[in-house]
Amino acid sequence: AQSVTQLDSQVPVFEEAPVELRCNYSSSVSVYLFWYVQYPNQGLQLLLKYLSGSTLVKGINGFEAEFNKSQTSFHLRKPSVHISDTAEYFCAVFLLGRKLIWGLGTSLAVNP
């Protein structure tokens, strides 16, 4: 069975500092991986996705993620965060059969 583990439930960071949000997956088949962001009082928004090809994926708002097959990871990174990046971040894997399987989310709090 496929599953997604987000290793940190909360990540506090100061503005302009780098951040990494960790995601590990388990899957016995080809993986398609996603990061979604949920800003306060807003719906989920696709940040980036890995389908195939280059293992480094760039998304919106300066975020990027690297697919590492040997470590079964898909960590999200940003070199310098802003206050406006404060949000809940969700990692997900697409399950053949049309479903997204989600991690529990990581709450990123950017402090001035």
Place this chain on the structure above:
Amino acid sequence: GAGVSQSPSNKVTEKGKDVELRCDPISGHTALYWYRQSLGQGLEFLIYFQGNSAPDKSGLPSDRFSAERTGGSVSTLTIQRTQQEDSAVYLCASSLRGGSPTDTQYFGPGTRLTVL
């Protein structure tokens, strides 16, 4: 263009009552999904509609939950005899075709259901 809309945005109900939650997908999207987001539980898949195909109901937690999609557009999620454990944010998403990881899901703002 307009995104996915859901109504109501908030719903407070008493235990044992029935509730209906509505989702208007993006025009032209043939796939529609319902998820539940409970505190500390992440997102849980509930049901998936794709065009005129039979829906994938494998995520519905009990027979108190049902959903329909009329005319391939608007969808209604119905919870009968609500229980306190049904309290959650119910999210709807739509995508152009469904069934493929290349097909991005677009989410509505959700309906926050509170069962007293």
